[in-house]
Amino acid sequence: MSETPVAMSAQSFTPPADKRVPAWRAGLRHLRRSHAAMIGLGIIFFWIFVALFAPRLSPYDPLAQDLMHRLQPPSSTHWFGTDELGRDIFSRVLYGARISMPLGMVVVALSSLIGMIIGGISGYVGGGVDEIIMRVADVFLAFPSLVLAMAITAALGPGLNNAMLAIVVVLWPTYARVIRGQVLAVKSRDYIEAARAIGAPSRRILLRHIFPNSYTPVFVKASLDVGAAILIAAGLSFIGLGAQPPIPEWGAMVSMGRQKFAQWWIATFPGLAMFTVVMGFNFLGDGLRDLLDPRIRRQG
């Protein structure tokens, strides 16, 4: 009983100079001010809509082969043309959203969760634990992302699930690092000292006081990383390690058009879809960064 009011008054020790929480809230409120972020959100919602309603929007079954009409150029019957097996590329591009959109979000959610837990422990506990965790993270970060993801996927065996796992392995250390830095910065603040002084348990301090004040950079990074995760997964599919045929994954579809310069539509449309989705996430992340980064935020 007595803990709650004391903890609340401990919160009120927050120095006015700490703008992190207000910046985050204000960021959301001011999101409308950033054209880039709004354009990004619009593109993302468009593709979420496509992913949700792909079965209704697609004129054809994305897997249905029609060997009589293979390699047809774009026309009124096949808007984006047909591929080597006569499958309708427009339908396959729409269905591709059902793979890449959730893939990017799940991969980033998992890596940020793992990174937050490990980075949080690292920063909060400190000392030898921190040193070991950060050296391990350094080892992961020493590999260029696609190169490590490729090695892991090759070792685990080609396939979309293994590719996703590989991307999580590649991404988590970056989150661990960011969160650790945030925890270290927040840890020494007076209100954390106060919470500790009144005997709040470590878990509570981490969950209730430190994490809420560390969200901002993770949020910006996560929105940029969804795009990056989609690109890495598509790259893996392109070289044959990710999605396997006949899955209508955009990277794998571009790969089918590789040797076919005359049939330009096979590679062009799936790539265009990927490009716009990734651009949506990057616009959002870039806009958010401008809004939330206090160093370069517009004065006034």
Next chain:
Amino acid sequence: MQLWQYIGRRLVLMPILIIGITLLAFIVSHLVPADPLGMVLSERAMNNPEIVAAYRARWGYDLPLYQQYLVYVRNLAHGDLGDSIATQRPVLQDLAQFFPATLELTLAAMMFTIFIGIPLGIIAGIYRDAWPDHVARILALIGVSVPVFWLGLLLLNVFYFHLDWLPGPGRLDPDIPPPPPVTGLYTVDSLLAGQWTTFRNALAHLFLPALVLGSYTMGAVSRMTRSSLLDVLGQDYIRTARAKGLSHRAVILRHALRNALIPTVTIVGLAFGDLMSGAVLTETIFSWPGMGRYAVMAASFLDLQAIMGVTIIIATVYILVNLAADITYGLLDPRIRIGG
């Protein structure tokens, strides 16, 4: 002073990091539950008991796992990265052959990154929130969003297949012999040998893949240059410079840019990792005979020794480049120079 301490620490930690890299590569290569011999030997070699016995002894496959790792590191220390199934040669020998092509491509992409990315970021920072900033932002975001393998195909289709303005895949036209090897970089070697036709051809072949490979880092570097410039522009000494009546132009050129460009050294070092990632895909599209294409071939053949070898080498080069970038940063930053 602080940075030098940091660099000193990094130098001390470097061997630990390299051990970590080999350990991670070792763990990854043992993720496969299957018989490791089956993964490193071709089917024909598996049927030959002599080869199988020799391999067991060489890689210590009968030993416990931690001893296998020690054997692996010992072989590595002797430059033995294992043999490739696909090429039937030592992996190190393969990598030595493919490295110059990747180096040439990466350096050319780095030129695009530096000479387009940094000026773009400066313009964006100077004209913040005005139209040049918006244009630069859109260009940068296109650069970081476009899938390199798709951009490569698209540009090859337009400039090679349809317009025929630029040559197709590869480092040289098939009828042009490579220049006498000195550095392994065709553009440099052809100049050294005075072969102008070869030089022009190599340069034309290099242009498109380097542009494609550099597209991501151009975007990333321009965004970070912009942030760095804005960061500097918000500082007190800039306000002082403005207050004493200097023009906007003079403030930017004489005061801000000098300091804003120092952090870009670190950024360019980090961009190298993205270039190595991108090289994997770019080299595949352009049939560029480099390490990236070698890595892809190894991955599709499940040629594990080759994959691990190329991964370890790329990671090691990457951390060395970043260390060099940090040292350069220390040398450029006057606060540290005076302190030391």
